[in-house]
């Protein structure tokens with residue numbers, strides 16, 4: 772069974788409280804989503820492996836730590852996942868970036884695929900999937916299935932707000948994928964929106980409504 776880690780760091784919790792407010796406009800919403808993503812990335816990479824390497828400072832030889840293990844890739848789910856990319860890259864600038872385009876059919880709530888472009892060596896990398904919202908879980912689950920079809924085996928999912936329904940769906944479909952979230956909300960409404968949530972993340976990031 773996958774782990775679900777809820778990041779309770781005060782800075783993350785404060786910022787999530789800000790973006791939930793309906794009066795927060797596009798510019799601030801976009802900035803704060805990016806900041807939250809950076810802070811979440813900092814927490815979510817806590818277990819990356821390190822090795823000792825010998826180096827020379829201007830003064831003396833010494834042993835320092837350097838990241839070892841798999842290289843990283845980040846894969847935002849379009850559109851709203853794009854809002855998390857800059858914040859994550861601020862923490863792990865060497866990561867390669869893939870893109871998966873999915874939109875949720877408003878009637879069926881099923882994800883519809885329209886784009887997929889991944890780093891050639893993504894099967895050799897540890898992949899962080901980014902999407903601010905885990906509602907029914909259909910989009911995140913479909914994106915992870917696509918990554919597995921491309922050979923990816925080490926995958927983590929990073930969402931800002933999740934509904935219990937989405938967590939359950941992910942744990943059923945992808946029990947091998949750990950989920951990092953900032954908030955676990957109450958339920959989905961009849962339109963598949965997270966309650967209390969923050970509304971439509973894509974529209975709020977890009978100002979389309």
Ligand code: PRP
Nearest residue numbers: 849850851874875906907908909910973
């Ligand atoms: C939103 C959100 C997720 C999806 C979550 O995207 O960014 O990708 O809905 O819902 P689910 O867990 O029920 O699949 P949307 O389909 O609105 O597309 P957009 O990002 O292009 O606006």
Ligand code: URA
Nearest residue numbers: 906964965970971972
């Ligand atoms: N997608 C969003 O952007 N918000 C929700 O609450 C659910 C799905």
